[in-house]
Amino acid sequence: MATDLLNLPNCGGTTGTFNSGFAFCDVIRKAPKALLLVDAGVEFNAAARATIATMVAKIKEYTRAARGGRVYPIMSLSNFDDKSKEATKAAIGNLSIQEITMQEGIPSFTFEHFKGELFHKQLSAAQNANLKLMIIDSAYVLYGTVTSGGNLTAFSLAEFYAQLAKFANATTPAKYPFDVTLNDISEYKENLGIIQLDSTVLNISGNRDTVLTLIAQVTNVGKVQAVGNGGKNLGSLWATELAVTGAWTAKNQTSGATITVTGVAWDSTLGTFNVTVDNTAYTALGSGTKVLINLAAPAALTALGVDGIESTGGVEITKP
Amino acid sequence: MKNIKVDFAGFDPVYWVNKTEKEFVEANFGAVPEHVGDKAAKEAWLKQAYAKVTAANDESKATTK
Numbered sequence: 001m002a003t004d005l006l007n008l009p010n011c012g013g014t015t016g017t018f019n020s021g022f023a024f025c026d027v028i029r030k031a032p033k034a035l036l037l038v039d040a041g042v043e044f045n046a047a048a049r050a051t052i053a054t055m056v057a058k059i060k061e062y063t064r065a066a067r068g069g070r071v072y073p074i075m076s077l078s079n080f081d082d083k084s085k086e087a088t089k090a091a092i093g094n095l096s097i098q099e100i101t102m103q104e105g106i107p108s109f110t111f112e113h114f115k116g117e118l119f120h121k122q123l124s125a126a127q128n129a130n131l132k133l134m135i136i137d138s139a140y141v142l143y144g145t146v147t148s149g150g151n152l153t154a155f156s157l158a159e160f161y162a163q164l165a166k167f168a169n170a171t172t173p174a175k176y177p178f179d180v181t182l183n184d185i186s187e188y189k190e191n192l193g194i195i196q197l198d199s200t201v202l203n204i205s206g207n208r209d210t211v212l213t214l215i216a217q218v219t220n221v222g223k224v225q226a227v228g229n230g231g232k233n234l235g236s237l238w239a240t241e242l243a244v245t246g247a248w249t250a251k252n253q254t255s256g257a258t259i260t261v262t263g264v265a266w267d268s269t270l271g272t273f274n275v276t277v278d279n280t281a282y283t284a285l286g287s288g289t290k291v292l293i294n295l296a297a298p299a300a301l302t303a304l305g306v307d308g309i310e311s312t313g314g315v316e317i318t319k320p
Numbered sequence: 321m322k323n324i325k326v327d328f329a330g331f332d333p334v335y336w337v338n339k340t341e342k343e344f345v346e347a348n349f350g351a352v353p354e355h356v357g358d359k360a361a362k363e364a365w366l367k368q369a370y371a372k373v374t375a376a377n378d379e380s381k382a383t384t385k
Contacts, residue, residue, distance in 0.1 A: 218350025244330035262335045262347065263369075266328035269354035278335070279347035 027141055027194055032080050034202060035111065035180075036134040036142075036154065037072040037126060038062075043151035044144075049195060055142075056200050063204055064298040064307075072131065073204045079112035083179070107155075107182040110163075112175055118229055120176045122209070123162040132156050133180055140197045145187035152193045156183040207298050207310040210234060214293075214315035215272050220282040222293045222317040223272040228309065235273065239266040241305045242273055246296060250277045253290040253316060261293075277317075285319040292316055329353075329369055333376040344370045 003014050010016060036059065048058040062071035085106040089099040113119065132154030135143040144152045158181045166175040182188055209229040216223040226234040226242070234242060241247065243266045250259040263276040275293050282291065294314030295301065301309050329351075336344055345366045352362040 220347065221350030223350075239328040243328040245332040245335075260335060261332070263331035263351055264329065265351045265353055265369075267353035267355075268328075274351040274353065276331075276348050276351045279343075 027139075027196070030137040030139045030141075032077060032109070032111070032135050033138040033140075034077060034136040035074040036136065037074065037129075037131040037160070038134060038154035039068055039070050040130060040132060040156075042069055042071060042132075043147060043149075043153045044195075045151050049152065052196075052198050052200070055195060056197060056204070059201065060204050061299075063206060064302050066297060066299075072126070073206050074111075074113065075202060075205065076113065076115065077111050078114040079110075079175075079177075081110040083108045083110050104185040106158075107185070107188050108179065109181075110177055110179050112177045114173070114176060116176075117165065120162060120165050120178075122229075123178050126160050127162060129160075131160060133160075133182070136197070136201060140199060140201055142195045142197055142201070144193050144195075145184075145191045146193040147191075152195065155187050157181065158183040205308050207308050209312050210295065210309050211312050212293075212295065212315045214317065215270055217317045220279050220317075221274050221276045222291075222315060223267065223270055223274050224293055224315055225270070225272050226295065226311075233271050234306075234309065235266050235268070235271055238306045239268070242266070242295075244304060247301060247304055247306065248273070248275050248293060249296055249314075250275070250291055250293050252285070253292050259291055282319065287319060289319045290316040291319070331369055331373045333373050336370070336373045337377050341367060341370045344373070 005015065008014060042062055044055065044058060047054070049055055059071055059073075062069065063073060065071075085108060087101045087105040088103045090102045092098045092100060134154045137143070142152075144154050147153050159179065161179045163177040163179060166172075166177075168174040211227050211229075213225045213227070214222055215225050228234055243264045245261045245264055248261045248264055250261050251257060252259060259281045260278040261275060262278050265274045265276075266272075267274050277291055277293070285291070292314040293316075295309070295311035296304075298308070298310045301307070331344075331348070339347075345363055348366055348369070349362065352365050356362050356365045
């Protein structure tokens, strides 16, 4: 018999989709253990989701990707509170006792970390970064949302807010809280997507900020100090790995043209990497032209054995 | 040549393959670490570095033959 949906309400008939049988195997939520803040546009396709290993590898790869397509993991959470607002209801009229849901609940969570002041300060920068969120619970289940194209992506956020850190007192340790509020209930309910991972996902780490300082310039050589967040000179950790031309970049600040880095030497006395740029190109520059020397991108540094490092910005040497 | 260890220094062998030792020394003089010493020592350090670069190129050629 042919069907016609005209004037056919959804009363469990042709248009019904509900069933009450339990899934053969299901997931029960556990407490969140880690978060992935994600740049908009990052998605995990079927190839990435093929195995736990490929999925974890893809997440790891994204943590070192260029900004705009990066994942920022926050591991080692120390506390969680579900602050989700209940749905609001209203009577349908004063002649009735019927109440219906007027506004959906709002998923909102407060997390705490115990990593310290510098890390908490970094979280403030995430407030205006328009990031999205994936949640990993203590059973290593990754929660996200499924796009119309069938890819797994992160929940969009209405707000990411780093709360004020609190001092310790006689009975309570210091607290470093931050809030997340989701933006779209459909992403969280109808389009929820989960992937069962394993403990290897906890090995993923974020990038540490590294501040470059120009200590001296000798013609075409910039003597650059690289200090990681927390005050560690990278030369004390990776003197060999960073003393290679592939670990550094240089460009003409005026034209944007790349200038070849022709040599790098670690100077233990100054605590600098002495970065030499192409002498011919440098000599040809006009007076006053600046050359920006910077560390290579995180993925390139990872390939050199310097994992999880990103420069906050380059230093300039000037052609006299 | 005075034997100075050129630890933790990387010069691009491809870039320097057709450059002379003199060109190498002139272009990289500012890159020599402070502890190396006076002008003569710095030149010796650079010549040692140039030898390493040349050796890397020779090794590369041998590998690709």
